[in-house]
Amino acid sequence: MKQYIKPTESELEILNILWASGPSTVRAVHEQLARTKDTGYTTTLKLMQIMLDKKLLSRDGTGKTHIYTALVNREQAQGQMLQKMIETMFNGSAMKMVMQALGNHKASKAELDMIREYLDQKTKS
Amino acid sequence: MKQYIKPTESELEILNILWASGPSTVRAVHEQLARTKDTGYTTTLKLMQIMLDKKLLSRDGTGKTHIYTALVNREQAQGQMLQKMIETMFNGSAMKMVMQALGNHKASKAELDMIREYLDQKTKS
């Protein structure tokens, strides 16, 4: 049975760091986190321990300092969260969401071109 | 000062109903909610009262049964939530998100065409 990935806000912040940096110690994660967030070290530690419990992370406990690794795939998590948003906010229509995103965000011409190219490629196959 | 809209999961469900149905009584909202969710009437009531408190809703209290109205605009809420997702999950790139959405969702050819048309229009202006 496939589990749905539903990280909390804080968990997502940690996942993002691990996705970007790869397997890391608590301290490394905490230092990144502390750049944008005022939080204590043991808070980060506890969060990561809970995420271990929830199978969002794994860890290598050889030696004193443990090394944590994200167990969930970035693309998969992104996809699931997007899918959910599309369903609950955009009536299941990816198109509506895309348009809203592009409309709001005032994408650059280069970005628009890239999307167009991507669409072309997708239509062909 | 502009407030950020950060409805919870449950609040979003209620907002969606009000956006779709327009101003409604608690009972009307609850009946829709109860179709997909097993919840009590007073729970819905309490939630809507809290949302009133948070200024997510307004209400007309003339007469016995109150009529609630969404105070937040649908498009605005969607936009903000998308923006946040883009920032936290897609490194600020709307394009990345759009591609991920399209890639995952397997949009129909018709949908793709509509998006392309939209892009063209957007490029022109």
Added chain:
DNA sequence: ATTTGATTACGAAACGATTCGTAGATCATT
């Protein structure tokens, strides 16, 4: 071996969201 510094483990407080029971208010019917 002892001290020092950093790490992990753990419990508990604080907080917000959610749920629901119960009481009180209101209205229509009789």
Added chain:
DNA sequence: AATGATCTACGAATCGTTTCGTAATCAAAT
């Protein structure tokens, strides 16, 4: 005006998340 049905108000319990203090553990340096 009493009954019954429906609604609102409110407090409290529960639950999950987040936070942090403190103790235990470990490793390196003295």
